[in-house]
Amino acid sequence: MSDELEFLSRHVARGKLSRRDFLGRAAALGASAAFANTLLSDAARAAGPVKGGTLKAGLQGGESSNVLDPALNLSQVNFNFGKCWGELLVELNPDGSLENRIAEEIGSSPDAKTWTMKIRKGIEFHDGKTVAPADVMATLERHADAKSKSAALGILQGIDTMKVDGDAVVVSLKEANADFPYLMADYHLVIQPNGGKDNPNAGISAGPYKVTINEPGVRYGGEKFANYWQGDKLGHAAQVEIVVINDPTARTAALQGGQVNMINRVEPKIVDLIKRVPGVTIQAVSGRGFYPFNMFCDTAPFDNNDLRMALKLAMDREELLSKILRGYGEVGNDMPVNKAYPLFSTDIEQRKFDPDKAAEFYKKSGHSGSILLRTSDVAFPGAVDAAQLYQQSCAKAGIKIEIKREPGDGYWSEVWNKQPFSLSYWGGRPTQDQMYSTAYISSADWNDTRFKRPEFDKMVVAARGELNEGKRKTMYRDIGIMMRDEGGLIVPFFNQYIDASGKGVQGWVANPAQEMCDGYALALCWLEA
Amino acid sequence: MSVPILKLIAQRIALGIVLLFAVSILIFVGTQILPGDVAQSILGQAATPQALANLREQLGLNDPAYVRYFHWLGGVLTGNLGTALTSGQDIASSIWPRLKNTLFLAGCAAVVAVPLAILLGLIAVRYRNGPVDRLISAFALASTSFPEFFIGYLLVYFFAVKWQVFPAISTVFDGMPFLQRLEAVVLPATALTLVVLAHMMRMTRAAILNVMQSAYIETAELKGLAPLAIIRKHAFPNAIAPVVNVVMLNLAYLVVGVVVIEVIFVYPGMGQYLVDHVAKRDVPVVQAVGLIFAAVYITLNIIADIAAILANPRLRHPK
Numbered sequence: 001m002s003d004e005l006e007f008l009s010r011h012v013a014r015g016k017l018s019r020r021d022f023l024g025r026a027a028a029l030g031a032s033a034a035f036a037n038t039l040l041s042d043a044a045r046a047a048g049p050v051k052g053g054t055l056k057a058g059l060q061g062g063e064s065s066n067v068l069d070p071a072l073n074l075s076q077v078n079f080n081f082g083k084c085w086g087e088l089l090v091e092l093n094p095d096g097s098l099e100n101r102i103a104e105e106i107g108s109s110p111d112a113k114t115w116t117m118k119i120r121k122g123i124e125f126h127d128g129k130t131v132a133p134a135d136v137m138a139t140l141e142r143h144a145d146a147k148s149k150s151a152a153l154g155i156l157q158g159i160d161t162m163k164v165d166g167d168a169v170v171v172s173l174k175e176a177n178a179d180f181p182y183l184m185a186d187y188h189l190v191i192q193p194n195g196g197k198d199n200p201n202a203g204i205s206a207g208p209y210k211v212t213i214n215e216p217g218v219r220y221g222g223e224k225f226a227n228y229w230q231g232d233k234l235g236h237a238a239q240v241e242i243v244v245i246n247d248p249t250a251r252t253a254a255l256q257g258g259q260v261n262m263i264n265r266v267e268p269k270i271v272d273l274i275k276r277v278p279g280v281t282i283q284a285v286s287g288r289g290f291y292p293f294n295m296f297c298d299t300a301p302f303d304n305n306d307l308r309m310a311l312k313l314a315m316d317r318e319e320l321l322s323k324i325l326r327g328y329g330e331v332g333n334d335m336p337v338n339k340a341y342p343l344f345s346t347d348i349e350q351r352k353f354d355p356d357k358a359a360e361f362y363k364k365s366g367h368s369g370s371i372l373l374r375t376s377d378v379a380f381p382g383a384v385d386a387a388q389l390y391q392q393s394c395a396k397a398g399i400k401i402e403i404k405r406e407p408g409d410g411y412w413s414e415v416w417n418k419q420p421f422s423l424s425y426w427g428g429r430p431t432q433d434q435m436y437s438t439a440y441i442s443s444a445d446w447n448d449t450r451f452k453r454p455e456f457d458k459m460v461v462a463a464r465g466e467l468n469e470g471k472r473k474t475m476y477r478d479i480g481i482m483m484r485d486e487g488g489l490i491v492p493f494f495n496q497y498i499d500a501s502g503k504g505v506q507g508w509v510a511n512p513a514q515e516m517c518d519g520y521a522l523a524l525c526w527l528e529a
Numbered sequence: 530m531s532v533p534i535l536k537l538i539a540q541r542i543a544l545g546i547v548l549l550f551a552v553s554i555l556i557f558v559g560t561q562i563l564p565g566d567v568a569q570s571i572l573g574q575a576a577t578p579q580a581l582a583n584l585r586e587q588l589g590l591n592d593p594a595y596v597r598y599f600h601w602l603g604g605v606l607t608g609n610l611g612t613a614l615t616s617g618q619d620i621a622s623s624i625w626p627r628l629k630n631t632l633f634l635a636g637c638a639a640v641v642a643v644p645l646a647i648l649l650g651l652i653a654v655r656y657r658n659g660p661v662d663r664l665i666s667a668f669a670l671a672s673t674s675f676p677e678f679f680i681g682y683l684l685v686y687f688f689a690v691k692w693q694v695f696p697a698i699s700t701v702f703d704g705m706p707f708l709q710r711l712e713a714v715v716l717p718a719t720a721l722t723l724v725v726l727a728h729m730m731r732m733t734r735a736a737i738l739n740v741m742q743s744a745y746i747e748t749a750e751l752k753g754l755a756p757l758a759i760i761r762k763h764a765f766p767n768a769i770a771p772v773v774n775v776v777m778l779n780l781a782y783l784v785v786g787v788v789v790i791e792v793i794f795v796y797p798g799m800g801q802y803l804v805d806h807v808a809k810r811d812v813p814v815v816q817a818v819g820l821i822f823a824a825v826y827i828t829l830n831i832i833a834d835i836a837a838i839l840a841n842p843r844l845r846h847p848k
Contacts, residue, residue, distance in 0.1 A: 065613060065615035066615075151580075243698060259698050446577075
């Protein structure tokens with residue numbers, strides 16, 4: 001049966017059989033609709049992308065105050081558009097490995113302190129100039145400048161000196177870092193002519209699309225860059241367009257009405273409804289992002305590890321996952337990393353809801369009275385409900401939680417990282433080291449759990465400089481366990497990125513790194529002929 | 530026009546200008562007491578203290594408030610609204626297309642809503658207390674009582690998703706052909722029309738009914754004039770002042786109060802522009818937009834006042 005189906009699916013891909021006929025034949029042969037659709041998309045990929053046409057995405061996360069400068073690029077729309085026009089040194093593959101792009105080869109000295117990036121020859125910028133090692137170095141310089149406003153400043157702080165050496169850029173680090181190549185995949189580090197020092201907002205790089213429309217908060221557009229160095233792989237549509245649609249209902253309506261071909265951020269609670277719409281495919285992928293409950297380890301009463309443990313044990317993760325995310329995610333284990341990360345040990349015991357043990361720890365901590373938990377709609381979708389569910393599960397362990405709902409406006413400046421117990425979100429990082437270094441070592445700028453333990457810092461630094469993978473994996477296992485048992489972090493769940501694509505969209509490759517195929521959806525996909 | 534009327538009108542305009550200055554102070558104070566600071570909001574959750582300090586210094590947030598106020602006022606008076614803190618773009622040139630869009634949508638809605646409301650009001654008076662009057666009132670009140678997002682979503686559901694006759698999103702842009710632009714705003718303009726209809730209709734009805742109690746209407750009736758002619762020739766002209774007032778109020782609402790509709794239909798107007806910049810604490814933009822909104826409101830109210838003065842024969846022909 002499946003041979004015949006496969007044969008038919010190739011006919012569809014070549015346009016000899018209509019999609020509807022195919023599905024009808026498939027049903028007649030007893031295949032499920034899901035199976036038939038999978039066959040179709042495999043066949044479409046094998047038949048090769050269709051060139052031309054206009055691909056449109058309706059995305060949440062754009063404001064009229066946005067600019068094109070990749071350094072200031074924080075919301076989803078700019079992130080996605082950046083991947084259309086920008087080109088990076090390396091890119092994250094769906095399996096967590098790296099693919100070299102502008103960097104042809106990255107090698108390190110044995111101590112992981114000096115890194116040499118060979119720059120690929122013959123790549124052209126949109127303005128006709130050739131990408132030179134000097135442009136790469138200027139880009140890194142601009143983002144690493146202490147006066148820079150770049151969001152990548154933090155990850156580049158380890159750079160000591162840089163120099164251009166022939167066709168390569170040589171970077172010396174202050175401390176060993178085996179993950180250095182991963183840092184270069186940061187989406188802010190778009191290589192610009194002269195590093196964008198002359199005009200960071202010009203929107204010129206070496207990506208598959210040239211910027212043609214730039215209306216912040218409204219829409220963006222690009223046309224195919226004829227001299228793109230990898231045109232067979234990325235940039236199939238002749239034009240791409242992003243329409244900023246911040247309202248979730250409007251976004252789904254636009255997809256259903258066919259005004260856009262793909263959307264991001266489908267709310268978990270409507271996924272099952274959207275699934276039933278003909279032609280619409282839900283594209284969900286487990287990611288590295290998570291929604292933490294943060295406790296300050298240096299502020300009473302959270303400076304007591306027994307109390308922290310009680311609060312961790314009093315969380316019913318399964319219930320939260322099924323009610324808040326409708327199952328579109330996976331339970332957390334009070335660590336900021338999960339199996340989507342390279343070098344993660346899956347054998348660490350999963351923490352479970354245990355009200356009796358929680359009550360025991362709570363008693364041991366000697367705390368009495370209610371504990372104030374701050375939440376807000378902006379912390380993550382469903383954060384207020386999550387706090388209420390948590391309040392109920394804590395009550396089962398005899399712990400009284402008082403919830404304060406804070407206004408969304410100003411939450412990130414007044415509550416998060418300021419108040420001792422609050423809800424938040426973290427997007428993932430490419431490596432475990434980056435996640436720990438960003439938020440959990442003593443000197444981290446965003447240490448939102450105030451976890452300050454010299455021995456922990458030492459472990460993180462040691463793991464960072466270790467080039468032996470086996471040893472490194474063990475080290476990260478120990479780091480994870482320490483975080484889990486002593487940290488100020490309660491992780492109910494890791495969320496999935498839930499996007500949706502419309503009729504005729506092919507070539508989608510799910511990537512756990514970020515939503516919308518790590519932002520490459522517009523460049524990767526094509527419209528069925 | 531006689532001198533007293535010109536004097537009255539001049540007074541109104543002068544008062545409007547004074548009011549605008551007062552509003553500018555209020556706007557400025559209001560933007561100062563928003564919690565959080567600009568730098569933090571621009572850089573968001575991912576801000577490093579170093580990046581924050583750099584940005585704060587660059588934006589000049591360390592000057593005292595009154596210095597910034599006069600600096601800003603001076604700029605506004607010379608036609609310079611400043612540059613946006615977040616994007617570094619000239620505010621005047623980025624507001625203009627947004628303002629045009631807002632006025633276009635408001636205009637489309639008004640062109641339908643105002644004549645329709647007044648006509649329905651007249652019909653309701655003609656057939657007052659009968660089934661027609663009740664039907665008109667019930668429809669108008671129901672459409673106003675529904676929250677505007679509900680009406681918006683209903684329209685989207687039926688016209689964009691189910692029947693697919695109009696686009697679900699109304700993203701308009703420069704260089705869009707006029708007819709396409711009209712097609713894009715059909716749904717939001719309809720939603721707005723439904724929202725403002727009842728207020729104007731009921732006010733028209735009430736104002737005319739009020740006049741209908743007068744002795745001269747009775748005289749007209751006794752003269753044997755047709756009911757519609759009485760309303761048109763004798764009642765309506767005397768009810769213009771309150772009707773104009775409520776029409777202007779609703780026009781002002783169409784310009785300054787439609788952010789929800791803009792969000793639902795993804796329409797790039799002033800409301801969304803303002804909300805984005807409030808969220809980012811982009812104070813110069815918030816002030817500029819606030820001032821424009823205030824100016825629209827005050828101007829429309831002055832027009833209503835002047836219309837009321839002109840419609841009043843006692844003021845038009847003083848003894």
